[in-house]
Every structure is written in structure tokens, then in C-alpha cells.
Amino acid sequence: MTEVSSPASAMAEPSPAEQIRQDFAPPQVPVEAAARAMEAFARGHHCEGRRVVLITSGGTKVPLESRTVRFLDNFSSGRRGAASAEYFLQAGYAVIFLHRQRSLYPYSRRYAATNWLDVLRLQPGEEAPRVEAEQSRLPGIVHILQDYGRMKEAGTLLPIEFNTLSDYLHLLRAAAQALSPLGSSAMFYLAAAVSDFYIPASEIPEHKIQSSSGPLQITMKMVPKMLSPLVKDWAPKAFVISFKLETDTEILLEKAQKALATYRHHVVVANILDTLRTLVVIVTATEETKLSVSEEEERAGVEIEEKIIKDLTLRHTHFMDRAEVN
Ligand code: PMT
Numbered sequence: 001m002t003e004v005s006s007p008a009s010a011m012a013e014p015s016p017a018e019q020i021r022q023d024f025a026p027p028q029v030p031v032e033a034a035a036r037a038m039e040a041f042a043r044g045h046h047c048e049g050r051r052v053v054l055i056t057s058g059g060t061k062v063p064l065e066s067r068t069v070r071f072l073d074n075f076s077s078g079r080r081g082a083a084s085a086e087y088f089l090q091a092g093y094a095v096i097f098l099h100r101q102r103s104l105y106p107y108s109r110r111y112a113a114t115n116w117l118d119v120l121r122l123q124p125g126e127e128a129p130r131v132e133a134e135q136s137r138l139p140g141i142v143h144i145l146q147d148y149g150r151m152k153e154a155g156t157l158l159p160i161e162f163n164t165l166s167d168y169l170h171l172l173r174a175a176a177q178a179l180s181p182l183g184s185s186a187m188f189y190l191a192a193a194v195s196d197f198y199i200p201a202s203e204i205p206e207h208k209i210q211s212s213s214g215p216l217q218i219t220m221k222m223v224p225k226m227l228s229p230l231v232k233d234w235a236p237k238a239f240v241i242s243f244k245l246e247t248d249t250e251i252l253l254e255k256a257q258k259a260l261a262t263y264r265h266h267v268v269v270a271n272i273l274d275t276l277r278t279l280v281v282i283v284t285a286t287e288e289t290k291l292s293v294s295e296e297e298e299r300a301g302v303e304i305e306e307k308i309i310k311d312l313t314l315r316h317t318h319f320m321d322r323a324e325v326n
Contacts, residue, residue, distance in 0.1 A: 016224035017173065023200040023221070024166040025066065031167075034160050035174035038096055041158045042178045042186070045094035050156070051185045051316065053093045054175045056192035057081020058100025060165040064199065064218065069208045076193035078103025080243075080276075080305065084189060085157065086147070087309035093187075094156045096179075098171055100192070101161045107148045111138060140301075165195050165223065172226050176234035184323035186238040187316055188230065191269075193245065198223050227263040239319045240265035241312060244283075247273045256283040267315065269308060277304055282311055 014022060042052050059076035082104040085095050089106070097106065104112055119137045122129040135141060151157050160175070162168040179186035197220035209216060231240055244259060246252045249272055256268040260283065270281040278298065282289040291307045 016226060016229050019224050020166070020169045020173075023202070024169065024198070025063070025164075025201045025204075027162075027167045027170045028164060029162060029167045029171065031170045031174055034171055035178060037158060038160065038175050038178035041094065041096065042182055045156070046182045046185065050092060050094045051187065051320075052096065052179060052182055053088050053187040053189055054096045054098060054179055055081050055085050055088070055189045056098045056168070056172065056194075057085075058103030058162075059193045060100065060168050060195045061163055062165050062195045062198050062220075063204065065208055066201075066204050066206045067208070072195060072197070074193050074195065076100070076103070078105075079109060081189075081191045082106045082109040083303055083305040084191065084309055087303075087306050088189075088313075089151050089156055090147070091309060091313045093313075095158070096175060097157060097159045098168075098175060098192070099159065099161060101163045105159070106157065107144050107151075110140065110144060114138070165198055168192065168194060169223075169226060172230070173234060176230050176238075179238060180235040183237040184239060184320045186235060187312075188235065188238055188240045189312070190227070190240075190242045194223065194226075196223055197221065225263070227259075227265060231263050231265045237323065239316050241267040241269060244268050244270045245273060245276075246270075253281065253283060253288060256281070257285075260285050266319065267312065280304060280308060282308070282315075284315075 045052050057076075058078035058081065059074040062072040064070045064072065078099055081097070081099060083106075085097050085106040088095050095106075099105070114137070119134055121132050121134055123132050124130075133141075160171060162171050176188070179188070199218065199220055227240070227242055240263075242259060242263070242265060244252065244256045246255060252270050252272060256270040259265075259268050266284065268283040270283050271279070278293045280291050282291060289311065291304065291311060293302050293304045293307070
């Protein structure tokens with residue numbers, strides 16, 4: 001039978017997946033190998049009775065030229081994602097950590113600003129000098145090494161890197177396909193700050209944009225929101241958490257509610273740029289819960305991510321219980 005498409009469907013907007021195929025340069029990372037690794041990791045841990053969370057972390061790079069000299073970036077350091085990964089691991093989850101290359105990484109994040117040449121010392125050895133670390137310059141290192149060692153032994157962290165927006169979009173889809181068979185025991189924790197704008201592959205200049213051509217004017221297209229196919233098609237039974245960052249408190253909660261109504265996922269973690277590390281609101285369709293870290297707690301080293309993960313893992317348990325009943 002020949003399929004005849006109606007004028008309306010011929011005019012329809014391409015799906016996000018089609019838009020990625022048509023408009024984006026091929027990813028610069030090995031997506032198929034990553035997809036196989038994520039699938040094996042998710043299946044293995046699920047069989048051992050662990051819940052699996054996909055954490056996205058860091059910003060995305062949007063090239064302005066195809067032989068890229070310049071690109072559009074954003075402020076995200078990856079601290080939220082990296083810290084959250086540690087607390088999810090502590091809570092017994094297996095973690096796929098989909099992060100921007102060179103953004104903060106679980107455990108080592110605490111020493112990201114350390115100049116190692118100031119920490120390491122040469123000590124005389126029998127045949128050649130030995131290298132020793134000055135422990136006092138690495139606060140908390142014993143506990144961190146213990147936690148890191150336990151995680152390595154259990155094999156509960158799978159790091160996957162992205163760099164460009166195209167990498168991120170392809171890898172997110174592969175991750176969703178890997179986690180979908182886990183049903184309600186899979187969680188998506190989308191903390192990455194993904195660019196809202198891009199230049200389609202067909203319009204991007206090949207060579208470096210010349211300043212001799214005068215002031216630069218660029219028109220960028222809107223990046224499709226991946227939450228929509230993720231929730232509807234790619235992993236419809238999973239527990240999905242997105243993040244919302246604003247700089248204006250007045251619009252934050254309204255935007256979080258709007259995202260829930262649009263994408264029909266489960267939770268939005270709402271944060272404001274100025275208070276990112278000490279205050280978030282956990283927003284669901286029916287309630288808003290403030291989580292904060294006091295100055296005293298901050299001094300004692302308490303991190304807001306610990307509270308976020310405690311809250312969300314409990315919500316995930318209730319979500320799984322309800323899914324079992326239905
Ligand atoms: O990395 P840090 O420096 O610690 O900063 C953490 C953070 C501020 C980046 C983080 O807490 C945060 O708020 N991240 C989301 C930023 C945001 O406002 O995203 P958005 O409104 O553009 O997107 C909404 C959600 O959809 C996000 O969960 C995003 O990861 C996801 N998204 C967005 C666009 C897209 N094409 N695909 C997506 O999956």
C-alpha cells in the first residue's frame with residue numbers, strides 16, 4: 001500500500017530526533033561505543049538490584065564556524081552534577097555521568113583549583129628521588145580516597161564525555177535508550193546547562209569568520225528540548241528530573257511549573273544564579289519544597305546536593321512503589 005502524506009503532515013515540524021539528524025554536524029565522540037557501554041552498565045547493575053541514574057553535567061559548546069575557532073559557551077562548571085554523583089553513589093545508585101569534557105568530576109572536583117606542583121614534594125630515595133604529597137594541602141583526602149576506592153571496586157560510576165551540543169544530544173538519546181528497559185528504577189537527573197541556540201550545519205561558515213567583514217550578526221535557531229521525546233518516547237517509565245535556572249526570582253517557580261505542564265515529567269529543581277549553592281526549590285505538579293544550606297552548615301562543609309539527593313531518592317522510591325501498583 002502506498003502511503004500518501006497529507007499537506008498538514010508534510011508541513012509538520014520535524015521531530016527533535018529528525019532535527020538533530022538534519023541540522024547538526026556529526027558528533028565528535030564515539031556515540032555507538034558509548035551506547036554499548038551504557039547499555040551493558042545499566043543492564044548489569046539492574047540485574048544486581050541497583051537503581052541507575054543518568055546525570056547530565058556541565059555546559060555545551062556551540063561552534064560558530066565548522067573549522068571551529070570561536071564558539072558560544074555558558075557558565076556551568078559541572079559542580080552540581082559532580083557533587084550529586086557522589087551523593088547518588090553514597091545512596092547506592094549506579095551512576096552514568098554524562099559530562100562536559102574537563103568540567104568538574106566526582107571526588108577530584110574538590111581539588112580542581114589545586115596546583116599539584118605546590119602539593120607534591122621530592123624526597124630523597126634510595127636510587128632516585130620519590131614523590132610525596134603534602135597531606136595538609138589536600139583537605140579531606142583520606143575520606144575522598146576511601147570513597148573513590150569503594151566506587152572503583154564496585155564499578156558503580158560510568159563516565160561519558162561530551163563537548164559540543166551535537167555530542168550531548170546524540171549521547172542523551174543513546175543513554176535514554178540504554179535506561180528505558182529498567183522502567184521506573186531508572187532516573188534522569190538533567191543538571192547540564194544546554195544551549196538554547198545553535199547554527200544549523202547547512203548555514204555555518206566553514207572558515208574562521210573574518211573581523212575585516214565588520215560587526216558580526218548571527219541568527220541562531222532554537223535547540224529542540226530533549227525532555228519532550230525523552231519523557232514521551234525514549235524512556236516513558238523512568239523518573240525524570242530537570243533543572244531550571246533563572247536570574248529573576250519572580251519568574252522562577254512559574255517557569256518550573258510551566259516545564260512540568262509542558263513535558264509531563266516528575267520534578268523540576270529550580271535555582272537562582274546568585275544562590276545556586278545554598279538554595280533550591282523542588283517543584284512537582286502538587287507541591288514546592290524549599291531546601292537550603294545555612295551559613296553554619298556551609299561552614300561545616302554541608303552541600304546542598306546532599307539534601308537534593310536525599311529528597312529525590314525518597315521521591316524515587318514512592319514513584320517506583322506507585323509504578324508497581326499500577
Ligand atoms: O554546573 P554548575 O556550575 O554547578 O551549575 C549548575 C546549573 C545551574 C547549570 C544547574 O543547577 C541547572 O540549573 N541546570 C539547568 C539550566 C537550565 O535552565 O536549563 P534549561 O531551562 O535550558 O533546560 C531545562 C532542562 O532541560 C534542563 O534540565 C536541561 O538539562 C534540559 N535540556 C535543555 C535543553 C535541551 N535541548 N535538552 C535538554 O535536555
